[in-house]
Amino acid sequence: MRVLAGERLWPPPVWMMRQAGRYLPEYRATRANKSNFLEFCYDTDLATEVTLQPIRRYGFDAAILFSDIFVVPDALGYPVRFEEGRGPVLEPLSSELVSRLDQERAVGHLDPVIETVRRLRSELPEETTLLGFCGAPWTVACYSVAGHTTADQTAARVGAYRDPALMQSFIDALVPASIRYLVRQLKAGADAVQIFDTWAGVLDDAGFKRWSIEPTRRIVEGVRKEVPDARIIGFPKASAARLETFITGTGVDAVGLDWTVPADLARQVQSKVAVQGNLDPMRLVAGGEALREGVDQVLANLGKGPLVFNLGHGVTPDADPDNVARMIDQVRSAPDPM
Numbered sequence: 215m216r217v218l219a220g221e222r223l224w225p226p227p228v229w230m231m232r233q234a235g236r237y238l239p240e241y242r243a244t245r246a247n248k249s250n251f252l253e254f255c256y257d258t259d260l261a262t263e264v265t266l267q268p269i270r271r272y273g274f275d276a277a278i279l280f281s282d283i284f285v286v287p288d289a290l291g292y293p294v295r296f297e298e299g300r301g302p303v304l305e306p307l308s309s310e311l312v313s314r315l316d317q318e319r320a321v322g323h324l325d326p327v328i329e330t331v332r333r334l335r336s337e338l339p340e341e342t343t344l345l346g347f348c349g350a351p352w353t354v355a356c357y358s359v360a361g362h363t364t365a366d367q368t369a370a371r372v373g374a375y376r377d378p379a380l381m382q383s384f385i386d387a388l389v390p391a392s393i394r395y396l397v398r399q400l401k402a403g404a405d406a407v408q409i410f411d412t413w414a415g416v417l418d419d420a421g422f423k424r425w426s427i428e429p430t431r432r433i434v435e436g437v438r439k440e441v442p443d444a445r446i447i448g449f450p451k452a453s454a455a456r457l458e459t460f461i462t463g464t465g466v467d468a469v470g471l472d473w474t475v476p477a478d479l480a481r482q483v484q485s486k487v488a489v490q491g492n493l494d495p496m497r498l499v500a501g502g503e504a505l506r507e508g509v510d511q512v513l514a515n516l517g518k519g520p521l522v523f524n525l526g527h528g529v530t531p532d533a534d535p536d537n538v539a540r541m542i543d544q545v546r547s548a549p550d551p552m
């Protein structure tokens with residue numbers, strides 16, 4: 215929390231996107247209790263358990279609520295399901311589906327997730343930061359146009375060009391639902407929240423302003439209206455050259471950097487706000503010298519300013535859990551460069 219407020223700490227605090235996940239045998243064992251992934255997210259006992267697993271194993275400085283970005287459209291009544299080996303599958307976006315979305319239904323539907331936040335705050339060590347999150351509207355909407363994961367979101371981009379009013383109407387439903395959801399997480403005990411915009415990088419310049427910056431700005435403003443001191447981390451992935459516009463345009467307190475952000479640009483961004491990142495998750499798969507070198511590079515480049523050590527994107531199922539321990543040891547034992 216001190217780093218998010220702009221302070222430099224040494225060693226930097228460390229956590230990992232997707233730290234509760236399939237690379238951990240204990241996650242896979244708990245996950246085996248529920249075949250339906252969304253039901254798993256809404257099960258307070260199981261979600262609390264898997265959130266705590268990486269904290270117990272590694273002592274990360276922050277825990278991130280176990281849930282998914284698709285609980286928000288699901289709660290609104292948008293048809294979402296997860297298919298084994300395929301990931302999320304959403305019905306194609308239509309004005310009929312948007313007209314059926316129900317903001318009040320979303321509140322009750324998300325009660326179990328808010329209960330998980332409450333439970334986590336009481337069970338976590340006091341010094342462990344609890345992070346809540348939501349998906350940015352554009353990233354959520356991408357999957358509703360394509361219907362599934364794609365490499366470059368061509369369907370969502372074509373959809374947004376052909377029928378911007380439809381895209382806008384869906385985003386206009388996601389914005390208030392996301393505000394309410396984040397406000398409730400903060401009031402239930404989350405110390406800060408992160409907005410994941412995984413697909414911001416595929417947008418052209420006008421699209422980035424309309425579909426990434428503007429909805430995020432509305433969420434930040436809406437959350438701060440209810441929780442004035444809310445700490446908010448933005449993560450517009452693959453948007454290196456636009457990070458400064460994003461920060462000014464949205465008012466976030468900190469940004470997550472993916473691993474492609476050039477070192478000098480990352481430091482420039484860090485002169486404005488705290489940064490989080492940005493080890494390539496593949497270095498956790500490769501291990502050895504590639505891992506040591508990568509951790510050193512992040513610390514050498516960003517260690518002199520406000521840094522939350524993290525990956526540039528989520529840890530993958532093929533990462534070696536021992537490499538995660540090595541990464542944390544290296545961060546915590548690194549000599550202070552100042």
Ligand SMILES: Cc1c2[nH]c(c1CCC(=O)O)Cc1[nH]c(c(CCC(=O)O)c1C)Cc1[nH]c(c(CCC(=O)O)c1C)Cc1[nH]c(c(C)c1CCC(=O)O)C2
Nearest residue numbers: 231232233234235278279280281282283301302410412528
């Ligand atoms: C785009 C996106 C999603 N979900 C999320 C994003 C944004 C960040 C990113 O880009 O990684 C965010 C997310 N998803 C999950 C978390 C939990 C907290 C954490 O540990 O970081 C968070 C913060 C759990 C999850 N969400 C999912 C899993 C794996 C599913 C399983 O256990 O069967 C987990 C642990 C499923 C999921 N959820 C999503 C996809 C595309 C998939 C399928 C791909 C995959 O399987 O990794 C959507």
